[in-house]
Amino acid sequence: MKKRLSIVIGSGGILCASSLGLIKALQSEGIQPSMAVGCSGGSLYASIIALGIDSEIAQSLTIDLYKNDVVEGYTSNLRAAMTGETRFTESSGLVDDKVMLERLSIAFGEKTFKDTIMPLYIVATEFYSGEAKVISSGKIVDATRASSAIPMVFPPVKIGEHLFVDGAVSNPLPIDVAIREGSDLIIAMGFELPIRKRMNSYAAVTSHLNSLYMNNILKSSFAFYNAASHAEIISILPTFDRQIGGFDHHQLPYIIEQGEKATAEHISYIKKLLDN
Amino acid sequence: METTITPGKIDVIAVSGAIDALTAAELIAIFHKHIHDGHPDVIADFSQVEFMSSAGLRAILASVKEARSVGGDFRMANPSAGIDKVLKMAGFHNIVKIYPSVQEALASFGS
Amino acid sequence: MSASKKPRVALVVGSGSVKCAAALGLWKSLDKAGIPIDMLVGCSGGSLYTAGMALGFSVDETIQKTKMLWNEKVTEQKNWRALAGVLFPKLFNNHFGMVSEKPLMARLNSVFGNKTFNDTKIPLTIMATDFQSGESVPITNGKIVDAIRASVAIPFVWGAHKVGERLLIDGSVSDPMPVDIAIKEGAEIILAMGFQSPISPKIKSISRYAFHINSLITNNLYQSNFSFHSAAHHAEIVPIFPDFDRPIRLFDTDQIPYVIEQGEKATDAQIPYIRKLLNL
Numbered sequence: 294m295k296k297r298l299s300i301v302i303g304s305g306g307i308l309c310a311s312s313l314g315l316i317k318a319l320q321s322e323g324i325q326p327s328m329a330v331g332c333s334g335g336s337l338y339a340s341i342i343a344l345g346i347d348s349e350i351a352q353s354l355t356i357d358l359y360k361n362d363v364v365e366g367y368t369s370n371l372r373a374a375m376t377g378e379t380r381f382t383e384s385s386g387l388v389d390d391k392v393m394l395e396r397l398s399i400a401f402g403e404k405t406f407k408d409t410i411m412p413l414y415i416v417a418t419e420f421y422s423g424e425a426k427v428i429s430s431g432k433i434v435d436a437t438r439a440s441s442a443i444p445m446v447f448p449p450v451k452i453g454e455h456l457f458v459d460g461a462v463s464n465p466l467p468i469d470v471a472i473r474e475g476s477d478l479i480i481a482m483g484f485e486l487p488i489r490k491r492m493n494s495y496a497a498v499t500s501h502l503n504s505l506y507m508n509n510i511l512k513s514s515f516a517f518y519n520a521a522s523h524a525e526i527i528s529i530l531p532t533f534d535r536q537i538g539g540f541d542h543h544q545l546p547y548i549i550e551q552g553e554k555a556t557a558e559h560i561s562y563i564k565k566l567l568d569n
Numbered sequence: 570m571e572t573t574i575t576p577g578k579i580d581v582i583a584v585s586g587a588i589d590a591l592t593a594a595e596l597i598a599i600f601h602k603h604i605h606d607g608h609p610d611v612i613a614d615f616s617q618v619e620f621m622s623s624a625g626l627r628a629i630l631a632s633v634k635e636a637r638s639v640g641g642d643f644r645m646a647n648p649s650a651g652i653d654k655v656l657k658m659a660g661f662h663n664i665v666k667i668y669p670s671v672q673e674a675l676a677s678f679g680s
Numbered sequence: 681m682s683a684s685k686k687p688r689v690a691l692v693v694g695s696g697s698v699k700c701a702a703a704l705g706l707w708k709s710l711d712k713a714g715i716p717i718d719m720l721v722g723c724s725g726g727s728l729y730t731a732g733m734a735l736g737f738s739v740d741e742t743i744q745k746t747k748m749l750w751n752e753k754v755t756e757q758k759n760w761r762a763l764a765g766v767l768f769p770k771l772f773n774n775h776f777g778m779v780s781e782k783p784l785m786a787r788l789n790s791v792f793g794n795k796t797f798n799d800t801k802i803p804l805t806i807m808a809t810d811f812q813s814g815e816s817v818p819i820t821n822g823k824i825v826d827a828i829r830a831s832v833a834i835p836f837v838w839g840a841h842k843v844g845e846r847l848l849i850d851g852s853v854s855d856p857m858p859v860d861i862a863i864k865e866g867a868e869i870i871l872a873m874g875f876q877s878p879i880s881p882k883i884k885s886i887s888r889y890a891f892h893i894n895s896l897i898t899n900n901l902y903q904s905n906f907s908f909h910s911a912a913h914h915a916e917i918v919p920i921f922p923d924f925d926r927p928i929r930l931f932d933t934d935q936i937p938y939v940i941e942q943g944e945k946a947t948d949a950q951i952p953y954i955r956k957l958l959n960l
Contacts, residue, residue, distance in 0.1 A: 374886040381886040421879065423896030444893040445886065462893060463900050483658065488813065499890055502835050502853070505814030506897040509854050513901055516660040517908040519623040520630055525590040526623035528655050558651070562587055562620045569591060634914035637866065640685060660905075663816065663860040664912050 296567050299476035300326045300342060303466030303511065304333030304441075304459070305484025306539055307359045311531045311552025312338040312482050313351055318556035322564060326480075329409075330470045332416040332460035335482070336440040337397075340433050343413035344404060352545060354400040359542040363396065364388045364446065371496050383420060383456065386448030393447065394438060401433040408433075412474065415440045416467040417457035420449045425463035427470055428452065444503060465511040468518040468526060478566055479526045482552070483511060487537065527563060531555040572599050579610050579678050581646075581671055585617030588625030596625075600632040600643070609641020612674045616647040626659055633665055642666065646674040687915070687958060690719040690867035691733070693726030694857030694902070695850070696875030697834070698929075700725030701746055701936045702922045702943025706873055707739045709947035715954055717871075720800075721861045723807040723851035726873070727831040731824050734804035735795055743940065749787045751933045755779045755837070777839030784838065785829065792824045799824075806831050807851035807858040811840045816854035818861055819843065835894060836887065837930075856902040859909040859917060868915040869957050871950075873943070874902060878927050916957055922946040 302312045312335065319326070331339025337358070341351045370387040373379040406413055406429055415428045415436040428436040431452060439450035439457035449458045460467070466483040486504040489497065519526055531551040537544050570592035575581045582603065588596055603611060613632070618625075629645070636643040644666040648656055656662060668674040691710075693703045703726060710717065722730030728749070732742040757780040797804060797820055806819045806827040819827040822843060830841040830848035840847045851858065857874035877895035880888060910917055922942040928935050 371886075377885065380884070381889055383883045383889070385886075385889070418896070421881070423879070423899055425900075445889055458893075462896055485658075490812070498836075503893065503897075505809070505853055506894065506901070508814050510897055510901050510904065512658055512660050513904040513908060515658050517904050517911065519626045519659050520908055521911040522623070524623065527589075528622075528658065530654055530658060532654075559620060562589060562622075566590060566622075630912055633912075637868075637914040642866065660860070660908060663855075664863045664909070666864065 296477040297328065297475060298324065298326045298567065299328040299330060299471035299474070299479045300339070301330040301466060301468050301471050301479060301481040302332070302335030302338050303481070303483040304335055304461035304507065305486065306334045307355065307541060307544075308484045308531070308533070308537065308548060309334035309338055310355045310545055310548045311484070311555070312342075313348055314549040314552025314554070315480070315482055315529060315556045316342060317348070317549070318553045318560060322560055324563070324567065326411065328412045328414075328471060328474060328476060330414045330416070330467055331440070332465055332467050333441045336415045336437045336460070339413060339415065340401065340437055343409040343411050344401070344433070345410045346400065350400060354396065355545055356542045357396045357399065358393070359540045361540050363392050365392065367446065375495065384448055386442070386446060388446055390438065390447050394434065397434045397437060401437070404433045406430050406433065406436075414467075414470045414474065416460040416464050416470060417442070418460055418462040418464075420456040420458045423463055425460065425467065426455065426457070445499070461507045461510075463510070464514060465507055466515055468515070468524075472518065472522050472524045476524060478563070479524055480529060480563070481526055482529045482531070483515065484531070485511065525566060527559060527566075529555050529559060570596060572596070574603070577675070579612055579675055580608050581612045581614050581675075583614040583617060585619075587620040588618060588628055589620065589622040590624045593624035593628040596628045597631050601635050604632070604636050604639060604641065604643075609636055609639045610678055611636060611641070612644050612646055612671060614646050614671050615652060616649065618648065618652050621652055621655060626655070626661070629661065629665065644668065644674050644677060646671045687868035688718045688866065689716060689869045689871065689958070690721060690862035690865070691717045691730065692721040692857060692859050692862055692870060692872045693723070693730050694872070694874035695724030695726060695852035695898070696877070697725045698750065698932050698935060699875045699922075699924070699939055700729060701750070701939045702875075702946070703729035703873055704739060704743050704746065705922075705940040705943025705945070706920060706947040707733060707742075709944050709951060711739060713951045713955065714960070715951070715958065717802055719803050719862060719865060719867055721805045721807065721858050722831070723856060723858050724832050724834070727806040727828045727851070730804060731792065731806065731828060734800035734802045735792075735824070736801045745791050747936060749791055750936065752931055754783050754787060755931055757783055759839070777833070777837055779837050781829070781838050785825070788825045788828055792828070795824045797821045797824065797827075805858070805861050807855050807861070808833075808843070808848040809851055809853040809855075811847040811849045814854060816851065816858070817846065817848060818858070836890070852898050855905060856898055857906060859906070859913070863909060863913050869954070870913065870917045871920060871954070872906075872917055873920045873922075874906065875921075876902065878929050918950055918954060918957075920946050920950055
């Protein structure tokens with residue numbers, strides 16, 4: 294029987310584009326996944342894989358999404374929220390998500406989970422309880438937008454009964470979903486968020502702390518999935534030898550290349566495990 | 570995957586190749602046999618391990634638990650940068666004693 | 681476990697601010713039952729009580745000291761420089777906290793003075809987090825006051841604390857209930873007391889929002905660490921999770937007697953099982 298290969302792409306902002314390199318490396322060996330799972334930034338690329346969107350479109354989406362105008366207004370809105378000039382509630386965000394939604398729509402349009410060529414699961418966090426939830430129906434734009442609702446930056450997203458925030462708050466690399474849905478082999482691509490050295494504002498410290506927290510939850514859940522399940526998990530953790538800023542879309546070719554390289558190191562073992 | 574045992578005050582078991590679903594069971598059997606053969610303390614030299622999946626991580630945990638349950642300890646030495654990245658991501662440095670060299674691992678049992 | 685050797689017992693008390701006073705109830709209960717502890721690990725609020733136990737304080741003495749140490753006066757003095765720094769980034773620095781550390785330090789000093797880890801009668805580890813890298817930092821030497829001050833540096837409440845070369849913050853950012861220390865050091869029986877962070881149902885300001893997200897992540901971290909540690913430990917982890925029938929928030933210090941009582945109850949319930957594990 295053919296082995297079921299699942300791809301899990303974790304949170305990591307623009308670094309998640311490394312998964313385009315992963316796909317390239319798999320395709321050149323004729324390896325086809327049968328399920329895609331994604332969280333936060335990784336949800337975009339899981340969707341791209343599951344919809345069979347080609348690499349060119351995926352790259353132009355990445356470039357559009359990681360342009361500064363996506364977070365326009367951040368600084369002035371932050372100041373207003375800090376002074377109490379504007380109210381800040383559970384449905385607030387420091388950035389208007391209009392631009393982000395427009396850009397996501399260019400790639401995903403009206404496509405739903407029914408349009409995928411393989412099962413797709415996207416993880417987001419329920420805002421009040423902090424629990425990880427799996428989204429597997431409805432519009433792809435809504436699910437990816439919910440999964441990547443960076444706390445405080447983008448407003449949480451209401452889908453059905455739930456208000457959702459960034460999946461990285463609960464489950465940054467959702468290997469458990471691939472285990473639960475049935476996989477013989479799981480390729481998990483994960484990223485630690487880059488850490489800044491200097492902080493000179495309240496906002497910088499807040500985002501730094503969020504990164505620390507998310508990196509720790511990433512490691513902790515990764516540890517548990519590896520230790521406690523019987524699934525065969527292959528971790529691909531690309532390394533970057535240079536600083537890559539949150540909106541450094543000029544580094545895209547390098548990011549993809551590092552993903553391809555990290556995959557190539559493991560490809561012979563992956564083939565062996567699939568063939569066995 | 571292959572293993573080589575170097576006997577000493579504390580035996581060092583060097584592992585090479587891949588530890589994954591195809592080889593992990595064999596590795597666990599080797600370590601368990603050794604631990605129960607009167608060597609509750611053991612050092613695993615990981616310098617020649619090229620690839621490790623979750624099955625490899627579980628093989629380490631199984632061996633650590635086995636050694637500790639008979640009053641010994643399973644300590645690791647010299648994982649390559651790629652393998653160490655996975656060990657760190659999986660929080661193994663917080664629960665298993667891992668040293669940069671076999672010498673340091675040996676010395677750790679001295680105290 | 682070899683039958684001949686007495687199993688080594690570790691007590692781990694996790695973060696939980698005021699709720700950590702439940703450790704005093706746990707301590708009472710262990711005293712009554714004569715359960716010996718070989719190793720202590722504390723994080724954040726839990727570091728206060730594990731330090732007291734390690735130094736050989738009596739439980740009654742520590743209850744008195746807790747009431748003195750942990751009251752609303754500790755937080756009433758605002759750190760105006762830090763507050764101003766929010767609006768004027770030029771005044772901002774890394775030692776950032778909304779509450780002045782002076783009252784806290786004065787109280788910690790009056791309880792622990794110049795005591796160091798060398799003065800402990802039982803080995804003690806206090807968990808903090810490296811502010812730069814986010815890694816957990818187990819502290820096992822130096823002044824107890826410094827270790828506790830670092831371990832309780834709740835983000836945005838108290839600033840980071842420098843110990844040696846490292847800038848340290850609240851241990852709960854990396855390891856809210858540090859069972860891993862006890863595993864690595866070879867404890868067999870691990871008594872683990874831990875708490876979930878309270879979640880606020882209403883969000884009215886951006887700082888509340890930040891706090892809410894921190895609580896969600898700390899809770900998730902606490903759960904997934906506990907899952908991993910349970911899977912990784914070769915012997916027994918005895919969880920002691922007290923129940924509270926009311927929300928206990930960050931500075932609800934008037935609830936301390938109730939919190940202690942719940943801690944004692946939760947521990948009493950586990951004593952027969954612990955005795956059995958220890959062949960007592």
